[in-house]
Amino acid sequence: MNTASKLTLMVSVVLVFFGVLLIVFFLAGKAKNRFQTPLARLIFVGPAALLLLVGLVIPAIQTFLLSFKDANGKKTVGISNYSWIFTTEDNRQFLYNTALWIVVTPIVSTALGLTLALLLDRMKRESLPKALIFMPMAISFVGASIIWGLVYEYRDPIEGGEQVGLLSAVVMKLGWSDPPNWLLAQPLNNFLLIIIMIWIQVGFAMVVLSAAIKAIPADVTEAAMLDGAIGWSLFSKVTVPMIRGTLVVVLTTIAIGVLKVFDIVRTMTNGNFGTQVVANEMYAQSFVQFDYGRGSALAVVLFVAVVPLIVYNIVQLRKEQSIR
């Protein structure tokens, strides 16, 4: 099939789809009386519910069931996949690392984002620096990792001659004659990977928090200033409490993103040299070693870890909406 006929096919499929939709809506519009409301609900919610069921609910249940099966997904092996995760000596590494990621990344990203939001808030042309800081959000994790891979590249100063990695070149200019092979330096390498995630997420934190700061009513700030609050006390006693809800949402959103991050680790080190995380181990077990049981068990562990965060996130959102 050539490109032209593929395109025609695609366009005609889309047209047919819209045609069917129009007919459905038209018929639904004809419905009268007691059918009207339930029919409208069905038409609007139905497709989304169906897609959720097929794309999310059923696979989630299947994954849960698979996590009790062996590598081929055939024989039932009880909880042995879970005991493998939590009792194998080597696996402790990725459990600890994931914990490190989830503590450090959201806190540092949010703190940096908040600082930047406050600093830029008073600038005249704040949109330009904001756009620049927000830009990494538009880069995929893999793309960002490849860029940072070039930053961390290592050549032995004597053996390899010219430095090709930006970081090595900079620290050597600053007088460090013998920088380490960055990605091998434990436990520093974990933080070097976390920096990539922070680089991507800071823009998001900054933009959302900046909007929240701007949304604080001017009379509140004025009243506080009349009462003598300036500088740090204004920030800590007025600004932060006023944007508390947004702060929590930003923190939890980044934390959820961190739990599923595997692209950065996979691209930079493939989890070698003590940098493995749960999500990358899950991918490796499922799609490199084809052990569906262990892969699914790891997926379930991630799912269980992420549920409280999502619940908390939603509760905060609700609270905020009810205040307004």
Added chain:
Amino acid sequence: MSVPVSRRSAAVIGGVAAALLLAACGSSTSTTASSAAPSATNADPACADYASYGSFAGTTVSVFTSILPPEQQLFEKSWAQFSKCTGITVKYEGSDQFEAQLPTRIAGGNAPDIAFIPQPGLLAKLVTNGGPKEAPAATAANADKYWNPAWKTYGTVDGKFYAAPLGSNMKSFVWYSPKIWKAKGYTVPKTWDEMFALSDKMLADGIKPWCGGIESGGATGWLATDWLEQIVLRQNGGDVYDKWVSHDIKFDSPEITKAMDTLNGWMRNAKYANAGFGDTKTIATTAFQDGGKPILPGKCGMYQQASFYANFWDGFQKGAKIAEDGDAFAFYLPPIGDAVKTPVVGGGEFVTAFSDKPEVQAFQTYLSSPTFATLKVKAGTWVSANSGVPLDSYTDPISKLSAQYLTDNTATFRFDASDLMPAAVGAGAEWKQMTAWFGENKDTAAVLKAIDASWPSS
């Protein structure tokens, strides 16, 4: 969030998400049918060679592989005449998600007629689950006649022959720069000891002899497993190698420990490696593609890497000539002692059929014939271990040298062991542990024990 999102922008986001979803589903595939005019005129003199395959006007055989364009066009060119004479239309479909998609397609009742499977381990797994059909007698006869006997065993599961080999690659090569060697007066070593005498000579001349890189994204470590395989086969021969693959000889056995010690004195030897990059730890962080880069500027002497590495030199130096008197070339990694006759480690694909229709079997047999292999070889940069292909059909010297060793029926040929072991070992623990061995200087005994521990119990 406190920023209210308008309905319109929500709709836009929804649309973008849907588009992303669509894009994500469209992994790279390419489908074409080399349609043949099904007018099988037996009178055509060019069809004389194809008469034995029979005539199947109007039939179609589907092929599913991981081999993508531009290689795809070369394949289609090579069976165009077959299509024309037999009337069989071959529908080619390549996918970069081949390994993941094939089992799904079989389970869904949508198996291709023929698949080119690059791992014997995957073939064995598929046979266990049901799907592959036994190869016809004519294909088996070709496999017997034209290949080193080891190849047929890799296409055989539980005593039944399923798949004949297609393309092959030669892994027992060492890359070097003939130009620099000539200027320095070095000659290609013929024995293991000569190779290390040469390494010491290079050291005395101020050149570090060995460079390498095993970083390969999600497959980091595979080259290190290849290095180990070369030594295991050279020190112990085929029987021990086969027992190692089936785990009758464990990783922490004296044989494999000895091979690791040899590798330790070679690639993990600070005196010899890693030329142009730094200490031996940098082997773990250097991309395998870059491993031989320091050879052309004369910073590194040698790089043990497979025949396909020929494709990378042009990227280091535009127009680099790959020949015995060129900028880069390879020599055969010499045997250790003379107990094992011409040890060769290699890889390749296997033509597996999921249908026993006569036209599928005819095509399967054609793919195992020297007629096809010679046409494909002439199309360029492709090696077959089919000994029916005349060596002078090869258009480039490195393919010719590869074929010379791969078609040697007296050589001790063995398939890449990590492709034969269970994925939890061959694509899991062995890669990981060998990477830690280099990158973290992990203790040899601990590495071998950890690999053994990963072997599936069932």
